[in-house]
Ligand SMILES: Nc1ncnc2c1ncn2[C@@H]1O[C@H](COP(=O)(O)OP(=O)(O)OP(=O)(O)O)[C@@H](O)[C@H]1O
């Protein structure tokens with residue numbers, strides 16, 4: 001029995017079959033508590049989105065168990081399964097790909113409420129207004145279509161639509177990556193706000209270690225499908241145990257120096273952790289790289 005909101009045990013996500021099969025997530029185990037913001041970080045292709053899609057029930061795991069409030073996700077069938085599925089909602093990087101361009105924002109937010117049998121038109125309207133307030137959007141936007149909105153506003157609509165399902169866990173897969181820095185900073189505040197007001201947990205995927213430092217309570221570092229480090233953000237940022245985490249941090253602090261350092265690239269390519277450690281230590285010791 002577990003008291004965590006989400007308990008992932010030995011999760012494997014595999015693409016393809018037989019000799020061409022690719023194990024994108026390898027025996028991943030971690031927990032998320034209620035109200036926790038967990039950042040999942042790691043380089044491109046390390047398996048972040050695969051992990052997220054497994055947890056959201058979009059991909060069927062090849063092995064492992066996912067428990068939400070102690071009950072297996074994906075274990076239920078029929079109506080119970082669709083109710084369980086709703087408890088985990090996902091927001092993606094590109095709102096244009098997920099918002100119907102022909103529908104007004106009002107219709108986009110009404111759809112999940114209709115599907116889940118939320119109530120009559122007046123109840124749904126009240127709920128839509130509540131959701132718009134939650135993501136800090138003006139009600140006048142309800143009459144508009146996605147193309148009339150900024151990138152940040154569209155992403156807020158995507159978040160409001162996810163929240164319409166009253167999820168217990170919200171997964172944001174690079175949801176801030178396409179936004180400019182000001183919009184990103186505002187969205188970070190919004191995520192905190194949503195967590196504080198609704199008490200939901202957020203699994204936040206990002207390349208951006210600065211954003212992670214600002215937003216997340218805990219960090220999970222993935223390398224090549226495996227979790228190499230997981231713990232409180234402050235501890236990991238201050239004293240990362242894994243050389244790979246150190247490398248990610250060094251690259252975030254001073255990407256030019258990290259990418260221009262032949263020793264570091266060499267160490268990374270060879271996978272020799274001691275060598276990588278030494279190269280990172282050298283990089284971090286440079287006065288200009290201590291931001
Ligand atoms: N549909 C798919 N079929 C086959 N392989 C896939 C599929 N989707 C992802 N992969 C592979 O699985 C691995 C993990 O991919 P994933 O998209 O989870 O990485 P990621 O960490 O989200 O990367 P990024 O930061 O670029 O979004 C990669 O090697 C990728 O090529």
Ligand SMILES: [Mg+2]
Nearest residue numbers: 048049050173
């Ligand atoms: Mg991804």
